[in-house]
Amino acid sequence: MSFTRRQVLAGLAGLGVVGLGAGGVRYWLGRPENVATHDYELIAAPVDMELVPGHVTPAWGYGGQAPGLELRCRQGERLRVRFINKLEQQSTIHWHGIRLPLEMDGVPYVSQAPVLPGEYFDYDFICHDAGSFWYHPHTTSAEQLGRGLVGPLIVEEREPTGFRHERTLSLKTWHIDEQGAFTPFMVPRQAAREGTRGRLTTINGTPNPTLELPAGQVVRLRLINLDNTVTYRLNLPGGEARIYALDGNPVQPRPLGKEYWLGPGMRIDLALRVPAAGETLSLRNGPLRLATLEGVASTEAAGDWPPALPANPIAEPDLARAETLRFNFEWAAALASPADEAAGRYKYWQINGQAWDINDKTCADRPIATLKKDGHYIFVLRNMAQYQHPIHLHGMTFKVLGSDRRKIVPYFTDTYLLGKNETARIAFVADNPGVWMFHCHVIDHMETGLMAAIEVV
Ligand code: C2O
Ligand code: CU
Ligand code: CU
Structure with a gap:
């Protein structure tokens, strides 16, 4: 595909964007169509959530959930996603942290025409780097990301790593009130300061979840901050955790230390030694609990710390x-x-x-x-x-x-x-x-x- 930004601006609409006729795509959930090539059909659409018990939050999601469906691909392979817009406004998908050609970058009027309601766009690119990435629109961002159009994209290493277990933890703090109704995503006087914060913090769409993990194993936790505003001050008192990657890129493993500040858009991959069965740890944001991590009986032999993850093929600046x-x-x-x-x-x-x-x-x-x-x-x-x-x-x-x-x-x-x-x-x-x-x-x-x-x- 080749076109210039000017052509897009001049209204070369419909490029790679095709309207869906009646009887078009009928399935709702994004799902792999072909395991060998990791093809997905990803639908953005309204989805009602129960973030506050007994109340409905009119969220927007990908693949029927918010945060969106976890997409996976293997390093060096191609990821092909058909993005279908069933929202009432235009959108795009940007692949945060992925090094790809401009026309796949999802920025309206720069890389592509916006995808209009009822239309679709095929994203197709090679994932050169392994790691924890994510995706989101680059249109009306405060509202679209705020309502839940954010999701993890995991690029698996070419060869198996030493990790046998992993979990993705998507962090988001929703702009909702006590009845689950949305509050403003952007309040001018707060935008002029630290940014407009939400009220209800969740992991994978659940406030304060308990995550069961195999006791004695070393588990890879992929923490992704897909929030609009909040910097999470991550800490795990009493836990044994090491940093293996930052923002999708491996580092020489080192202890998590007292606290790690995970700003909006950032990711951290931790190796955690799961406590004994029945014991718990609390994953916190400063003094506030984000999740309870609980060891559950496992028949596997105790795990060990895996070697460092292999470096990604990024050019070294001179x-x-x-x-x-x-x-x-x-x-x-x-x-x-x-x-x-x-x-x-x-x-x-x-x-x-x-x-x-x-x-x-x-x-x-x-x-x-x-x-x-x-x-x-x-x-x-x-x-x-x-x-x-x-x-x-x-x-x-x-x-x-x-x-x-x-x-x-x-x-x-x-x-x-x-x-x-x-x-x-x-x-x-x-x-x-x-x-x-x-x-x-x-x-x-x-x-x-x-x-x-x-x-x-
Ligand atoms: Cu233009 Cu996640 O960013
Ligand atoms: Cu980006
Ligand atoms: Cu800023």
């Missing part, structure tokens, strides 16, 4: 010849004009003096930086504000080099949690041509200016 670019993330709420706000244009944040306007389809025509294909780059990310920003880049994986606030063992990621007033350095090889979004993953920061396009030509 710092000696890298060009350095600086990006300042600024609070601009003081400049917000009442006229803009009245018109629904909220500009509270900017990158290097530029605020992205989510209602302007031409923003990506004015990239904030143009990189040379296969060039090596260091980005200096400077947070000029009191609020933290999980900074995410599409299309390429970067290496975190260091920070003026904390000690960093360099690692590859797609999202870096930039703390208040922190300056961090990242580096990567610009090996993927295209126009790539570069934004904060606190959704209401992204929708009120904190987004830019980085072009690689």
